[in-house]
Amino acid sequence: MQLTGQNFIGMELSGKGKDFFYAMNPADNTELPVKFHEATKNEIDQAIVKAEKAFTVYSKKNGNDKAFFLETIAEQILELGDELIQRCSDETGLPAARLTGERGRTVNQLKMFAELLREGSWVDARIETANPERQPLPKPDIRSMQKALGPVGVFGASNFPLAFSVAGGDTASALAAGCTVVVKAHPAHPGTCEFIAHAITQAAKKTNMPDGVFSMIHSRSNEVGMAIVKHPLIKAIGFTGSFKGGKAIYDEAVRRQEPIPVYAEMGSTNPIFILPGAMRERKEEIAQGLTASVTLGVGQFCTNPGLVFYEDSDDALHFQNTAVKNFNEVSPGIMLTKNILQTYNNGLENSSAQNGVKLLSRNKNNDESKSTAALFQTEAKNFLTNKKLEEEIFGPATLTVIAESKEEIIKAAQSLSGHLTATIHATDEDLKNYKELIEILERKVGRLIINGYPTGVEVCSSMVHGGPFPATTDSRTTSVGTLAITRFARHVSYQNFPDKLLPEELKNDNPLEIWRLLNGKWENS
Numbered sequence: 362m363q364l365t366g367q368n369f370i371g372m373e374l375s376g377k378g379k380d381f382f383y384a385m386n387p388a389d390n391t392e393l394p395v396k397f398h399e400a401t402k403n404e405i406d407q408a409i410v411k412a413e414k415a416f417t418v419y420s421k422k423n424g425n426d427k428a429f430f431l432e433t434i435a436e437q438i439l440e441l442g443d444e445l446i447q448r449c450s451d452e453t454g455l456p457a458a459r460l461t462g463e464r465g466r467t468v469n470q471l472k473m474f475a476e477l478l479r480e481g482s483w484v485d486a487r488i489e490t491a492n493p494e495r496q497p498l499p500k501p502d503i504r505s506m507q508k509a510l511g512p513v514g515v516f517g518a519s520n521f522p523l524a525f526s527v528a529g530g531d532t533a534s535a536l537a538a539g540c541t542v543v544v545k546a547h548p549a550h551p552g553t554c555e556f557i558a559h560a561i562t563q564a565a566k567k568t569n570m571p572d573g574v575f576s577m578i579h580s581r582s583n584e585v586g587m588a589i590v591k592h593p594l595i596k597a598i599g600f601t602g603s604f605k606g607g608k609a610i611y612d613e614a615v616r617r618q619e620p621i622p623v624y625a626e627m628g629s630t631n632p633i634f635i636l637p638g639a640m641r642e643r644k645e646e647i648a649q650g651l652t653a654s655v656t657l658g659v660g661q662f663c664t665n666p667g668l669v670f671y672e673d674s675d676d677a678l679h680f681q682n683t684a685v686k687n688f689n690e691v692s693p694g695i696m697l698t699k700n701i702l703q704t705y706n707n708g709l710e711n712s713s714a715q716n717g718v719k720l721l722s723r724n725k726n727n728d729e730s731k732s733t734a735a736l737f738q739t740e741a742k743n744f745l746t747n748k749k750l751e752e753e754i755f756g757p758a759t760l761t762v763i764a765e766s767k768e769e770i771i772k773a774a775q776s777l778s779g780h781l782t783a784t785i786h787a788t789d790e791d792l793k794n795y796k797e798l799i800e801i802l803e804r805k806v807g808r809l810i811i812n813g814y815p816t817g818v819e820v821c822s823s824m825v826h827g828g829p830f831p832a833t834t835d836s837r838t839t840s841v842g843t844l845a846i847t848r849f850a851r852h853v854s855y856q857n858f859p860d861k862l863l864p865e866e867l868k869n870d871n872p873l874e875i876w877r878l879l880n881g882k883w884e885n886s
Contacts, residue, residue: 362444362559366397366551368404369558371411371573372566377401382581384551387454387702388695390730397551400578405588411573412512412541413594418571420509420539423865424873427537428475430568434528435468435475437560437567445556449522452550454695459658460523467523470530470820474537477843482885483507485852486866486877502857504867507850509539510622511596514589516610518601519697520661522550525840527557527577531599531624534845536574543595544577545586549698551579583609590614590623597849600625601663601840604753604831611834624848625834626827628753629781630667631815634770634802635680636795638788639812640671644680647786651759652687654814656734659694660757661701664782664815667753669761670741670773681721681761684736688722693731696756702732705756709735712760715750717743721761732756741769745776767795774801779829779836782808782815805829807839 367376376398383392400408422430438445446460453460477483484506491502513535517526524530527544535542546554558577565574578585590598590613598614600607600623607625614623635647654666671677696702712735713720722736734757741764744750750760764770777783783802787795792811802809807828818826824842827833833840838848855862860869871877876885 362441362556364395364448364552364555366395366555366579368398368400368408368579369562369575369577370404370408371415371576372562375404375407377404382548384452384549385699386451387698388730390699393451393552395552397579399580399582400585402588405578405585406592408543408573408576408578409512409589409592409594412543412576415571415573416509416512416541419541419574422539424478424481426568427539428478430564430570431471431475431478431533431536433564433568434561435471437564438464438468438528438557441556441560445553448556449550449553452553453522453697455522455658455697463521463523466820467528470524471528471533473820473843474533474846477846478537481866481873481875483843483846484866484875486875488867488877488879490880491857503854504858504863505852505854506864506866507538507847508853510849510851511540512594513540513542513849514595514598515542515544516586516598516600516602516606517544517547517554519547519549519701520658520663521601522547522553523557525601526550527554528561529601530840530845531601535597535599535849538846538849540597540849541574542576543589544575545589546577546579548579548581554579586610587613591617593617593619595621597621598623598625599840599848602627603755604628607834608831622848623834624838624840626663626781626840627831627833628755629663629828629832630751630753631664631780631782631784632668632670632774632777633666633784633786634774634798635669635671636785636787636791637672637674638791639786640674640676640680642788643786644676645683648680648683648687650814651684652691654816655759656691656694656757657816659696659732660734661697661755662816664818666784666815667759668751669759670764670770671761672764672766672770677763681738684761685722688734688736689724691724691734691757693724693726693728693733694757695730696732701755702730705732705754705758708754708756709758711749712737712754712758715739715747718750718760734758737761738763741765741773744773751778770795771797771801774798774805777805779832780806781826781828781832782806782810784810784813784815786812807832807836
């Protein structure tokens with residue numbers, strides 16, 4: 362496939378803007394071939410107007426038709442072959458093996474939503490039949506189900522150029538819900554974005570979807586992104602990225618004349634708690650696992666464990682020394698962009714400058730294009746009085762926090778802001794003694810892990826990849842798994858409708874054979 366550097370305005374390519382930019386290879390900071398056209402205000406408006414027009418058609422498609430569309434997108438992505446992987450690696454510095462796995466995750470995610478649509482019960486159909494004899498007032502016939510919101514704006518992430526980008530979870534779940542999508546391509550991997558946009562557009566053509574069901578625009582500027590957020594036809598936003606970017610989008614969305622929901626997944630330091638029994642029995646194993654989790658993918662995961670809490674002891678000292686040894690053996694790595702590398706280095710310097718923080722490990726690095734893993738340490742009393750120590754450093758770094766007692770561990774947990782995950786390493790006895798810790802963390806995170814590590818995010822129906830602010834802007838949702846579809850739908854009730862006018866999901870004879878709540882009881886007959 363030949364890259365064009367143009368915007369996808371529905372099924373049409375457009376490059377009317379005079380300004381352009383190039384993708385950069387983070388390994389050597391050189392420009393990659395093909396210039397990408399910055400979208401104009403007119404192109405942005407055209408894309409969103411097309412999305413609104415297409416929504417009136419696409420939102421009425423049945424589950425099988427939408428499922429076929431998603432499955433065809435998956436097929437088209439696979440047909441891109443090695444070209445996609447090579448360009449993506451050139452733009453991100455990520456190895457081909459990692460990207461091949463991520464492509465599989467992206468494709469399987471699309472297929473997962475297709476299966477959800479074919480089964481159909483996700484619409485949460487609820488039926489209360491009429492009772493005209495009820496006293497003192499007759500009971501009306503009321504039925505409700507989930508319906509698509511409208512055109513959705515999607516902002517992809519830099520660190521997952523496939524699974525959290527153009528055809529990632531936000532796009533897949535929005536399309537599954539029946540929404541049309543306008544994607545703001547990430548300027549760190551615009552060629553990768555064009556490859557995927559081409560796959561989606563080809564799939565739309567092959568499955569007879571309306572022009573405008575999907576659009577994608579290029580830009581490096583915040584103004585273009587905000588133009589999507591502010592456009593009155595956009596009804597929701599999906600975002601994965603930094604706290605600064607997500608909060609700015611959220612603030613703009615609530616200032617609109619018609620405020621809209623923003624589902625932003627932002628920064629998280631994903632605390633780990635190592636309880637005394639686990640520290641005593643598995644200190645070396647945990648030190649090894651922690652190092653691997655912190656440095657996986659050069660630490661560029663939103664679930665990267667950036668905080669580790671444990672009580673002081675001889676075993677804890679042994680753990681610390683083992684962790685230092687492990688961190689010292691980690692090779693420098695290429696980060697996604699030059700700016701991310703600079704921000705990471707600045708974060709390390711800021712942490713080193715905090716009172717009571719010690720740098721335990723950071724290898725010397727003669728290659729300025731690469732990052733080095735870093736291990737810091739502080740005491741719980743310092744952590745409790747300095748909120749800066751909870752802030753995310755995006756990269757292969759973590760801060761260990763030593764507590765003097767169980768009470769300090771509990772206080773540290775209570776002081777935490779919202780995070781995506783929290784992990785507890787514990788024995789059965791630990792779990793009995795620290796039950797309060799689990800109850801505290803349930804209110805702080807979207808996912809709790811026992812004796813594991815947070816960096817693996819399973820794509821499945823029960824996954825919650827979300828959490829309280831500032832991890833996300835809506836703690837009730839997830840950006841991974843089938844529940845993500847509910848972000849882009851809302852319940853609509855139909856009162857006293859004749860059967861022939863009802864959606865198929867709400868008709869008396871249940872032609873789709875989906876599960877429905879009928880007069881308070883679940884059934885699928």
